[in-house]
Amino acid sequence: MLSQRLEHRQVYAGAVGNVLEWYDFAVYGFLAPLIGKVFFPSDDPVASLLAAYGAMAAGYFSRPLGSVLFGHLGDRIGRKPALMLSMMLMGAATLGIAVLPGHAEIGAAAAVLLLVMRGIQGISVAGEYGTSAVLLVERAPADRRGLVGGWVMAACNLGFLTGSAVGALVSTLLGEAAMAAWGWRIPFFLGALIAVHVLLMRRSLEDSPLPRDGTASLPVLEALSHHYRTIGMIVCLVLPVAVTFYMCFVYASSYLVERMHFSTAQALDITTLALVLQVVVAPWAGHLADRYGRRPLMLFVTIASLLATWPLWWAMHQPSLAWVVFAQLCFALLNGIGWSLTVPIMVELVPARVRVSASGIAFNLCLGLFGGTAPWVATWLVTRTADDFAPAWYIMATAFLALLATLRMPEMAGRPLSR
Template sequence: MIASAVAAPASKRTPIIAGAVGSVVEWYDFAIYGFFAASIGKLFFPSDVPLASLLSAFAVFAVGYAARPIGSLLFGYLGDRFGRRRALMISIVAMGASTTAVAILPTYAQIGVAAPVILIALRILQGLSVGGEYTGASVYVAEHAPPKRRGFLASFVEFGVVGGFMLGSAIGAMTAAALGDAGVSAWGWRIPFAFGGVLTLIVLALRRNMPESFAGSTAEDLSVSPLMEVFRDHWREMLHITALVAYAGPMFYIVWVYAASYLEQTLHFSTVVTMDIYLVSLGIIGVVVPISGHLSDRFGRRPFFLAVGIAGLVLTWPLFYLLHQPSVAQVLVAQLGFAILFGTIYGMVPATIAELLPTRVRCSGAAIGYNACLGLIAGTAPLLSTWLVARTGDVLAPAWYLILLAGVHLIGWAFLKEKAGQPLS
């Protein structure tokens, strides 16, 4: 029979903290890679054409994301077969090791073609580990949360994501302020990656005594593996999860990752100014996320998902237009608008992905459905945006891509049944 183990003596806050902190490391790493993509491109993919170096750096970013679906298969299976805690511990170790290794990796000028090859391998390892971390943590926290507060409490997993990006922005801003653009490009970009290793040790200490929410399936339960069962019986739910982030996921990587390079290289914003803008907009996301989770507990998830999808169809282009104006104020207004849309969706994501699937396949189904979108659509968004602009000559071309994805979001959730406040199956 299925073994379930929720540790009674543990503090009620322990699962929330232990589950959320891994997201800090996960998204801290991806944030700093995106923010320092221009420097990494020049050092590991040298070219006489700056656009070529930037495209190469974002291609490596996309490769890491492409590994996420594979990681979702691995860590989803581990979470359903051997328990959520074990899967989360393994993922954070792999994540921290890859981040730390980037900090000490020699450049192309030092070891030649081996440098980009090793960088790609490290990004693949990081992508594999990320494939199970976010959804595993979301499932873990949701399984510990009371049904009537599931949206609010599970939203702290996303709050950890925001915290990771804010921390990455802060470390980046301090590094740039202390060393200047030349110092950052030469060697200062390594400092944030090294700090990621320190964060990993902190997370490991916090997770050491985390209670289990689902101890895993015994051998007798596995007449059909979790992976086979989820593809056979729950493919519709996985499609709903993919639609859940079809708009918000790519939005984040276009607005907060791809645009960072645009602001610096085309509009000539300094790294410090870019980081400051991001800190403000990410702070807004941090405020909106728990509010969204709380309101969805009271009024349901579905109305908010549909409302944001409609708003995305209407507001994406004007916000993207403002994002590309040579004015700090206009760029900030654009990012605040996107921040509200993004925060509203992602405040409900952790609870929703847990509610759509039964316990025995929850980790597998959530990880596969979520990472299918994040790996294949969101992860390639910076690369695709760069290509679209180069191909069309229109800096606003990525906005039409986002509008299309807002439509996918709406279609996916138009007929979704409400499950907020109900016990998990």
């Protein structure tokens, strides 16, 4: 019983950092209109909002740098030191945003400093997710690696939910005027406190032993030169879940309000319900992957996405709230299963010498190039083709690539990891 409690503590200490990463993402997105007015004042509120979202995008653009930095540290020095550093950077940057003077106090320097803080957060995110996934899956028993990976993914969704809830709660309690003046800083102060909690928990985190064949002198270069096929396979496997997530929880939510005339509250309620389902599904899917293997479940997800995406997209275009909720929950179910599977898969396919580097490059490359751009791609496709179902074809194309990658993927469930 004691060993089981210690194991649970290790999983919590490793995965809880992802709660903060996605908490920050949700808080910034929720408060972007207020942040835009403080740091990018303009007579045009749309211009201020776009500038605030531009600062948000800086976090995505800095992710490749984070993959290189933390991939090198994680493979050369150890997973635990990389995780401690990523959390210190995230905590410092989040606190920096909380105390940063606005444009009224220091002029244009405020916007520059906000961009720097967002860039540091992006570097931290790139190191946190990949490194924590690698460490936890490496430390897990062979028959529980999928379950542990599922908890990593559940933590991400839980952070997103927490961020949205905290932003909404603080806004409701303080009111519009206080929120615009200073209340928007409170969620970021809470984020800094979460970072301190994570650091304290991680002091007792056990690190993975370094590879028996030694560490690579330049892990990133070795990963790109010797394991580019595996990196490409991981990108294809992550592709449909990354695109579907941003398509359904960013693009579709805006579409429901602007084109389908649902209220903002209804759109947010649907998104929240879908995220709750993903939190529940992720560990369950990881358990099934341990029992039946990664390939059978990935085949289910990719084939189901190919067959069900068009009908579900049709359901989301119906004026009935019930149809829309049904479609979003089905997408959330497939997406939750797919996300949870990618965590152990990207760790198991790569040798230990370059595991953090290769998995981090693959994940952040996919998320940056295809996941984060999905709402813009969807908007462009609909505008160019005048076909509201163009995003569905895009999702189906990514599912087809994932299906091809799954058919070539070796089954690693229950097998020992390469050391």
